[in-house]
Amino acid sequence: MTLAGRMFDLVVAANRLPVDRVGQGGIGWRRSPGGLVTAMEPVMAGRDGVWVGWAGESGPAPEPFTENGLHLHPVSLSPVEMREYYEGFSNGTLWPIYHDVMIPASFHRGWWNTYRTVNHRFAQAIVEVAAPGATVWVHDYHLQLVPGMVRALRPDVRIGWFNHIPFPPVELFAQLPWRRSLVEGVLGADFLGFQRTADAENFLRVCRRLLAMKTDSDTVTFTSPGEHPTVRTVRASAIPISVDFKGLDALARTPQVIARAAQIRACLGNPETLMLGVDRLDYTKGIRHRLKAYQELLQDKVITSPQVTLMQVALPSRENIDAYRQLGQEVDGTVRRINGKYSALDSAAVQYLHQSYPRPEMAAMFLAADVMLVTPLRDGMNLVAKEYVTCRHDLGGALVLSEFAGAWHEMHEAFICNPHDIEGLKQTIMGAITAAEDERRRRMKALRKRVADHDVQWWASLFFESLASAPLKPHRPTHASDRQQRGVERANSADQGASESASERSSH
Ligand code: F6P
Numbered sequence: 320m321t322l323a324g325r326m327f328d329l330v331v332a333a334n335r336l337p338v339d340r341v342g343q344g345g346i347g348w349r350r351s352p353g354g355l356v357t358a359m360e361p362v363m364a365g366r367d368g369v370w371v372g373w374a375g376e377s378g379p380a381p382e383p384f385t386e387n388g389l390h391l392h393p394v395s396l397s398p399v400e401m402r403e404y405y406e407g408f409s410n411g412t413l414w415p416i417y418h419d420v421m422i423p424a425s426f427h428r429g430w431w432n433t434y435r436t437v438n439h440r441f442a443q444a445i446v447e448v449a450a451p452g453a454t455v456w457v458h459d460y461h462l463q464l465v466p467g468m469v470r471a472l473r474p475d476v477r478i479g480w481f482n483h484i485p486f487p488p489v490e491l492f493a494q495l496p497w498r499r500s501l502v503e504g505v506l507g508a509d510f511l512g513f514q515r516t517a518d519a520e521n522f523l524r525v526c527r528r529l530l531a532m533k534t535d536s537d538t539v540t541f542t543s544p545g546e547h548p549t550v551r552t553v554r555a556s557a558i559p560i561s562v563d564f565k566g567l568d569a570l571a572r573t574p575q576v577i578a579r580a581a582q583i584r585a586c587l588g589n590p591e592t593l594m595l596g597v598d599r600l601d602y603t604k605g606i607r608h609r610l611k612a613y614q615e616l617l618q619d620k621v622i623t624s625p626q627v628t629l630m631q632v633a634l635p636s637r638e639n640i641d642a643y644r645q646l647g648q649e650v651d652g653t654v655r656r657i658n659g660k661y662s663a664l665d666s667a668a669v670q671y672l673h674q675s676y677p678r679p680e681m682a683a684m685f686l687a688a689d690v691m692l693v694t695p696l697r698d699g700m701n702l703v704a705k706e707y708v709t710c711r712h713d714l715g716g717a718l719v720l721s722e723f724a725g726a727w728h729e730m731h732e733a734f735i736c737n738p739h740d741i742e743g744l745k746q747t748i749m750g751a752i753t754a755a756e757d758e759r760r761r762r763m764k765a766l767r768k769r770v771a772d773h774d775v776q777w778w779a780s781l782f783f784e785s786l787a788s789a790p791l792k793p794h795r796p797t798h799a800s801d802r803q804q805r806g807v808e809r810a811n812s813a814d815q816g817a818s819e820s821a822s823e824r825s826s827h
Pocket of ligand 1: 354356459483
């Protein structure tokens with residue numbers, strides 16, 4: 320079906336489309352990795368909207384098309400843009416800053432320029448397909464300038480932005496030489512959604528402390544820059560993302576998935592305890608810490624393999640970025656060492672799977688695992704935790720969850736750990752392994768109820784409601800206070816300009 324020329328009342332924009340081209344110049348499409356797609360796919364399935372995003376390979380964008388009932392509008396990225404906008408500014412500058420600077424962030428003016436160019440291309444693509452008065456929902460840190468750019472091009476549309484990853488504390492955000500432009504970019508939206516209250520508060524603090532904007536409770540008053548300034552009030556608030564509980568629960572109840580779960584356990588020699596980790600191979604996910612804890616438990620003979628087996632699925636991710644390649648090598652090495660020392664002839668101590676799997680296979684793995692290890696060092700939400708409990712309709716299994724995952728805020732009945740504390744992590748894992756059946760079932764029941772009550776449709780509805788009730792009318796600054804605020808901002812902006820040039824000079 321051709322979509323050319325069609326306008327939509329709902330436009331979703333995210334860096335990636337829900338599908339990626341298979342292979343360079345490839346022949347087909349496969350599901351894109353990541354939580355954003357997991358969450359947004361079911362949301363879009365019930366709505367006649369269009370999804371604007373990158374098709375996962377460099378070069379000219381394919382024509383708009385429909386795949387599995389979803390209308391998709393691809394945006395092109397050249398090889399240089401992939402390097403500078405996606406791998407560079409998004410994942411080499413913003414990602415580390417937004418994840419506690421676990422690795423140093425790199426600042427390059429060239430990357431920033433390309434980020435602006437690509438954000439502008441997304442904005443253009445959005446306005447091309449947005450019907451008059453449409454709702455535009457922009458996602459994530461890759462597209463922070465898009466709300467402001469769309470507003471400038473099409474003041475008639477209503478714009479929301481949701482950040483899937485943490486929003487950093489002001490002290491870290493302050494490092495960004497382009498901090499003002501990034502904040503002003505997202506403030507082009509009418510409503511801003513964050514995973515945790517702490518993220519929304521960090522954002523409001525940045526507005527207040529760094530940019531001298533006026534905040535009141537969960538709103539910020541923003542006077543737009545330019546010749547004809549307008550004053551708008553923007554709300555920033557927490558709406559934690561979730562999973563398609565009904566769909567996934569139904570999938571996990573199918574006889575095929577149940578049989579496959581038993582088969583997986585049998586393939587692994589029916590261990591007494593099967594532990595599972597499922598992560599993108601990312602340094603934020605705490606895979607190294609998890610393996611260290613497992614290795615020490617084996618070394619201390621607290622557990623033995625194959626009675627206890629760890630299956631680690633590490634989905635390939637961002638493989639052109641040094642830090643990711645290096646992590647991959649370290650994890651490979653650690654797995655080899657553990658297996659060399661602790662595997663039995665017919666079963667590996669760590670089943671390491673470096674590939675992605677279809678949803679039914681993932682559901683079967685979740686159903687097969689006695690202990691699920693979700694131990695990120697920092698994570699916006701972590702939908703794997705919610706997917707695991709969704710699949711456990713049998714009330715079996717135990718979830719070990721890091722207090723640094725956004726999911727922790729809703730999932731206190733999990734076995735909670737601080738993954739930096741290896742001793743503590745080992746104890747928590749043992750607590751989950753040895754917990755009495757009753758206790759596990761009680762915890763799992765509570766966790767499942769929470770996710771069922773707050774599923775992805777709840778999340779999307781709340782986002783749309785918040786966006787619809789956002790204050791509509793911008794006004795010209797007339798009050799003394801508005802003028803005063805602009806005065807402060809201008810003064811601040813001059814300082815900022817000076818410090819931006821200074822930081823830019825220090826960047827390569
Ligand atoms: O949640 C953060 C995020 O960047 C999402 O946008 C995406 O779902 C996921 O991580 C996967 O990342 P990438 O698109 O870089 O493979």
